[in-house]
Amino acid sequence: MSFITIDNATRRYPKGVVALDRVSLEIKRGEWLAVMGPSGSGKTTLLNLLGGLDRADEGRVIVDGLDLARIPRPELIRYRRERVGLVFQQFHLIPYLNALENVMLAQYLHSMADQGEAIRALERIGLGDRLRHLPSQLSGGEKQRVCIARALINRPKLILADEPTGSLDAENERAVMDLFAQMHEGGQTIVMVTHDLVIGRRASRQIQLEHGRVAGEFLTHQQDEEAIDEVLEYLWLKGEGEPAAHEICAIGARLATPQLLDRMRVRGILDPENLAFTEEGRRRAEHLIRRHRLAETLFSETFQMHESAVEEEACFFEHILSPVMTDSICGFLNHPPACPHGKPIPRGECCAGRQREVL
Ligand code: ADP
Ligand code: MG
Numbered sequence: 001m002s003f004i005t006i007d008n009a010t011r012r013y014p015k016g017v018v019a020l021d022r023v024s025l026e027i028k029r030g031e032w033l034a035v036m037g038p039s040g041s042g043k044t045t046l047l048n049l050l051g052g053l054d055r056a057d058e059g060r061v062i063v064d065g066l067d068l069a070r071i072p073r074p075e076l077i078r079y080r081r082e083r084v085g086l087v088f089q090q091f092h093l094i095p096y097l098n099a100l101e102n103v104m105l106a107q108y109l110h111s112m113a114d115q116g117e118a119i120r121a122l123e124r125i126g127l128g129d130r131l132r133h134l135p136s137q138l139s140g141g142e143k144q145r146v147c148i149a150r151a152l153i154n155r156p157k158l159i160l161a162d163e164p165t166g167s168l169d170a171e172n173e174r175a176v177m178d179l180f181a182q183m184h185e186g187g188q189t190i191v192m193v194t195h196d197l198v199i200g201r202r203a204s205r206q207i208q209l210e211h212g213r214v215a216g217e218f219l220t221h222q223q224d225e226e227a228i229d230e231v232l233e234y235l236w237l238k239g240e241g242e243p244a245a246h247e248i249c250a251i252g253a254r255l256a257t258p259q260l261l262d263r264m265r266v267r268g269i270l271d272p273e274n275l276a277f278t279e280e281g282r283r284r285a286e287h288l289i290r291r292h293r294l295a296e297t298l299f300s301e302t303f304q305m306h307e308s309a310v311e312e313e314a315c316f317f318e319h320i321l322s323p324v325m326t327d328s329i330c331g332f333l334n335h336p337p338a339c340p341h342g343k344p345i346p347r348g349e350c351c352a353g354r355q356r357e358v359l
Helices: 043-050 073-083 099-110 115-124 140-152 170-185 197-202 221-239 247-255 258-266 279-303 307-320 323-332
Strands: 004-013 017-027 032-036 058-063 084-087 158-162 189-193 205-210 213-218
Touching (some): 004 043, 017 043, 017 058, 017 213, 032 043, 043 058, 073 084, 073 099, 084 140, 099 140, 115 140, 140 158, 158 170, 170 189, 213 258, 221 247, 221 258, 221 279, 221 307
Parallel strands (some): 032 205, 084 158, 158 189
Antiparallel strands (some): 004 017, 205 213
């Protein structure tokens, strides 16, 4: 299940401004999402909804099982304090507390202040020599780094950051991004708004907002390839008449957005006019299905794994098995014509004249 589900969320402001317009988005636990988009496209509004600072007029925003539009106010405050770290520019530091005390206040509000830990957090972002400075004695970039230390000190499950490197020089920008990368590696979920394409690329996924709507998803090359594979499998299974409830179908069906289908057309994988495979697309889909079903057969016949484990492993192997390995497995299994579910396994070159009988 997703860590965050935004389901048709709409947020309107007076004078007919629709800041978010039926936005739907799933964010997995541990994902690092970059939200890109021009000024006024709704990025801050989206973060405000996720942080429980504002509520959607319509639709739902569910984080970690909590329906933020419906939970009572005290619970919403506890949610903000205990589960979310906000790196927002407008969240000012308390002017009469020094850098260290500002960070320790956040610890205190969460659970218990720990001076040693607060000092280490400030040291990590290069502020070890600014611990006793008041906000008025710090530069803009330093203040922002204190805010970041304050947001991250309690290791929140969800980090929301609005242009976190906005006013930082190159060196500090790198330090802050490395810190985010550490948080990401430690399993925290991050939603980060940024204008900067290079910063955005550090995230595991990027989306683009335009006029309050999700205008596109930009994946890393490998994610893009895997998404294309999922869609190819979905189209193949659909062609076989597989019911859409099938798990793989469900992923592929969801990923088959008009944008991805267009990219597949541009790449010569799909026919320009419809959802039919090109010759190249058919070959790629056939290889995938073959690998998937051979892996399934291998796991069920040879390792006698449970069906759900078979399915999971096969989904993994279909992306990584080389053609040589695939042919070896096929030969080892004596060129089976069908998978354990009885679906045909496309033949490979190794199968010519050697296919075993249907059991
Ligand atoms: P971004 O962060 O992408 O620049 P915002 O989410 O801040 O965009 O704003 C989205 C739209 O909503 C903008 O057109 C903005 O002018 C409008 N907006 C934001 N906050 C308010 C508000 N409190 N009252 C009225 N309009 C607002
Ligand atoms: Mg903004």
